[in-house]
Amino acid sequence: MLTRAWQRSVLLNRVQVYSSTIFLPCKRGYRVKTIGLLGGMSWESTELYYRWINEETKRVLGGLHSAPIAMVSVDFQEIEALQHRGDWARAGEILARRARQVEAAGADFLLICTNTMHKVADHVEAAVGIPLLHLADATAARIKQAGIKSVGLLGTKFTMEQDFYQRRLEQHGLEVSVPPEEDREIVHRVIYDELCHGDVRSSSRTEYLRIIEQLGVAGAEGVIEGCTEIVMLVQQEHTKVPLFDTTAIHAEEAVAEALR
Numbered sequence: 001m002l003t004r005a006w007q008r009s010v011l012l013n014r015v016q017v018y019s020s021t022i023f024l025p026c027k028r029g030y031r032v033k034t035i036g037l038l039g040g041m042s043w044e045s046t047e048l049y050y051r052w053i054n055e056e057t058k059r060v061l062g063g064l065h066s067a068p069i070a071m072v073s074v075d076f077q078e079i080e081a082l083q084h085r086g087d088w089a090r091a092g093e094i095l096a097r098r099a100r101q102v103e104a105a106g107a108d109f110l111l112i113c114t115n116t117m118h119k120v121a122d123h124v125e126a127a128v129g130i131p132l133l134h135l136a137d138a139t140a141a142r143i144k145q146a147g148i149k150s151v152g153l154l155g156t157k158f159t160m161e162q163d164f165y166q167r168r169l170e171q172h173g174l175e176v177s178v179p180p181e182e183d184r185e186i187v188h189r190v191i192y193d194e195l196c197h198g199d200v201r202s203s204s205r206t207e208y209l210r211i212i213e214q215l216g217v218a219g220a221e222g223v224i225e226g227c228t229e230i231v232m233l234v235q236q237e238h239t240k241v242p243l244f245d246t247t248a249i250h251a252e253e254a255v256a257e258a259l260r
Helices: 004-018 043-061 076-085 088-104 116-127 135-145 157-161 163-170 181-193 202-217 246-259
Strands: 035-039 069-073 109-112 150-154 175-177 222-225 243-245
Touching: 035 043, 035 088, 035 246, 043 069, 043 246, 069 088, 076 088, 088 109, 088 116, 109 116, 109 246, 116 157, 116 163, 135 163, 135 222, 135 243, 135 246, 150 157, 150 163, 150 202, 157 181, 163 175, 181 202, 202 222, 222 246, 243 246
Parallel strands: 035 069, 035 109, 150 175, 150 222, 222 243
Antiparallel strands: none
């Protein structure tokens, strides 16, 4: 299980390296927006979202400030089964229904706390009357801020092999590459069989680092950790290749949006 100190150190590392936005404490009477989280996919990474959003809010505002959050967490067993059956329509219906619950709880905008389920982001967004803070858009903006154009993408096979995520990144002018098929299998298996269970193995970290280094050799200037659990396994301290942790980026951008 992740320690509190480790979680804080990872967030601070991401803030120092890739966060260029400076916030000022809210004036008295200023309304901070309520952040809507659609989580549970998996709960291991949703825990990071909740903690890091609150850590970032406290860092920015000081004192005893914490983030106004409305969250609904789904049963990932059901979603995972639909993913692997290819029943994205049903998965989208479930997430849309849950997103409406987040909105009803008072959220001003919505985060889908998983990269893979952005495959149904349009369906979810159409079901609610609040804006969706799209994870790929936030990630692309951070990559461009770093002056990088060519990136490697790690994630589930759905994220790496289907075009819904790469296409969104490419719309921002980025060039996206993925590992070869054998390595995509490894990345996918580790996510579902290990990280989603909170199982962090040094042998899997070694494999991921090999894949990351190979993406760098092939021309990627940086690598997107395009699954919200990957940060549990690989952090920037493990490699010289610039990493873009989508969990931290999404959390930071949520706080930025809440304070706008």
